[in-house]
Amino acid sequence: MSAGTEYAGIDGAEALALLRPSRRHELRERAHEVTERCVEKRFDFCSIVNARSGRCSENCKWCAQSAHWKTGCETYGWGGTEACVKAAKEAEANGADRIGIVTSGRCLSQNDVENVCAALRAMREAVPEICLCASLGLLSEDDLAKLKAAGLQRVHCNLEAAPSLFPSLCTTHTTADKLATLRAAKRHGFQICCGGIIGMGETDEQLVEFAFALKEIAPDSIPVNVLHPIEGTPLGERGILDPERVVDSVALLRLVNPSTPLRFAGGRRDMSDETAAKCIYVGMSAGIAGPLLTTPGADFDDDRELAVRAGYTVSRCLREARPQAES
Numbered sequence: 001m002s003a004g005t006e007y008a009g010i011d012g013a014e015a016l017a018l019l020r021p022s023r024r025h026e027l028r029e030r031a032h033e034v035t036e037r038c039v040e041k042r043f044d045f046c047s048i049v050n051a052r053s054g055r056c057s058e059n060c061k062w063c064a065q066s067a068h069w070k071t072g073c074e075t076y077g078w079g080g081t082e083a084c085v086k087a088a089k090e091a092e093a094n095g096a097d098r099i100g101i102v103t104s105g106r107c108l109s110q111n112d113v114e115n116v117c118a119a120l121r122a123m124r125e126a127v128p129e130i131c132l133c134a135s136l137g138l139l140s141e142d143d144l145a146k147l148k149a150a151g152l153q154r155v156h157c158n159l160e161a162a163p164s165l166f167p168s169l170c171t172t173h174t175t176a177d178k179l180a181t182l183r184a185a186k187r188h189g190f191q192i193c194c195g196g197i198i199g200m201g202e203t204d205e206q207l208v209e210f211a212f213a214l215k216e217i218a219p220d221s222i223p224v225n226v227l228h229p230i231e232g233t234p235l236g237e238r239g240i241l242d243p244e245r246v247v248d249s250v251a252l253l254r255l256v257n258p259s260t261p262l263r264f265a266g267g268r269r270d271m272s273d274e275t276a277a278k279c280i281y282v283g284m285s286a287g288i289a290g291p292l293l294t295t296p297g298a299d300f301d302d303d304r305e306l307a308v309r310a311g312y313t314v315s316r317c318l319r320e321a322r323p324q325a326e327s
Contacts, residue, residue, distance in 0.1 A: 007034055007258050012208050015252055019204045024248060031251035031282040038258040039285050043307035043314050045300060046098035046133065046263075047290040049087035051079045051119070052112075056104040058172045060160070061234040062200060062227060065104045071232035078103075078112065084119040088127045094290065094300050095314065099123065100133035100156060100193075106173060107138045117150035124151040133193060138173065139181050144188045154220065155185040156193040159213055162206035169200060182217060194219040195265065198249045199227035199241030207249060211256035221286065222260050224250060226267030240267075243275040247282060254283025261286040264303060273306060280310045 010018070018027040054075030056065045064071040084101055091099040101116055108116065120132055134147065135156035144155070160166060163175040182192055194217050196210060214222055226246055229236045253262055264287040268276065276284075287307075289300040304314050 007038055009258065010255050012212060015208045015211065015256060016204055018255070019207070019248060019252065024244070027248060027251050027255075028278075028282050031254040034254055034258045035281075035283045035285070039254075039261070039283070040259075041312050043304070043312035044097040044261070044286050045095060045289050045303070045314070046100060046131075046286075047087065047091035047094065047096045048100040048102050048135070048288065049079070049084050051084060051101050051116075052077055052103040052105065054104055057106050058170060060170045060172075062160075062169065062197060062230070064230040064233060066233070069230075069233045071230055078115050081115075081119040081122045085122050085126045088123040088130055091290065092127045092130050095304070096130065096289065096300075098131040098133050098154065099127075100135055100154075102135040102156075103137065105137055107140075108136055108143060112136075113143050113146055117146055120147070120150040120152055135193075138177055139184065141184055141188075144184055144190070148188050148190065152190070154191040154193055155181070156223075157181045157185070158194055158196050158223065158225075159210065159217070160196040161200055162202060162209035163213060164209060165200070165202055165206045179217075182219075191220040192217065193221040193223060193263075195221075195223035195225065195263070197225040197227050197266070198246065199238070199267070200235060201238070207252060208256075211253050214253070214260075215256050219260060221263055222253065222257060223263040223265035223288065224253065224284065225265040226270065228267045228270055240270050243271065243278075246271065246275060247278045250279045250284055251282035263287055268303070273302065276303070277306050277310070280306055280312075285312070 054065045054073045055067050058066060059068040060066055064073040088099045101119060123132060131153050132151055133154040133156055134152055157178050159175060159178060161169055166175050182194060185192060226241055227238060229238050250262060262284045264284055287303045289303060307314055
């Protein structure tokens with residue numbers, strides 16, 4: 001791309017061709033150019049609170065929280081409003097822009113919805129400036145209306161993988177179920193967070209399919225998880241994805257989704273800082289930090305430093321915020 005030109009995008013055939021090892025340098029440099037041209041130079045962070053853990057009815061092959069696998073995952077019911085408020089205050093003190101309530105399970109009961117709504121209202125009162133997000137499984141129109149009234153701003157529901165790959169990874173719900181929730185959330189005026197997991201056996205063709213499926217959804221944020229194999233799950237023996245494949249996958253996602261924030265998510269702690277820096281170079285522009293669900297999360301300071309080195313601004317320095325959090 002020359003200065004002053006618009007990015008025209010790529011089609012599936014070109015995307016697939018760029019994944020050839022002989023074109024790796026071109027793939028990454030083109031992704032970097034698109035990042036420089038199309039991505040806002042502000043690196044934002046979010047955190048999550050695991051508000052209900054384990055005993056999930058779904059049989060997702062990667063997930064420690066599924067009741068179908070014996071993983072030793074911590075299990076507990078609704079964690080309560082106080083825990084959510086505490087997490088929101090900690091996230092704000094750490095410089096996070098967003099806090100997400102996450103619950104295990106296919107969907108919410110009506111009592112669950114009321115509990116989440118009460119927590120959202122309390123979080124908004126305690127931390128007025130933070131964006132409220134939630135990952136609550138499959139949601140109905142009625143659920144979404146109640147959550148909207150309680151102050152929820154962003155709904156998270158990952159595709160997880162290419163539609164052609166997903167049925168081999170989960171049989172208790174479908175890509176169509178996920179799309180129904182995402183479309184309903186859009187109708188209710190929510191921002192959308194939708195991404196997935198790389199390293200679950202996808203082919204080049206399926207990686208391209210996944211990237212274009214996300215483009216069609218047009219989310220406000222794309223979390224990019226890298227599989228962290230969990231002992232006891234069917235994918236527990238897969239091994240950690242090759243770092244170069246991680247970087248190439250991020251580059252491809254950037255070329256197909258030129259301006260959407262790509263967000264470090266699960267698996268970041270398995271990466272070296274060198275690999276993470278390469279990911280930022282080719283398009284990663286946001287992060288999830290702090291504790292995740294069943295795996296360790298990224299450190300705010302580590303990713304903040306990498307982002308600043310790459311020319312991004314951040315909300316504020318964590319070290320400046322800590323005294324206030326500890327007082």
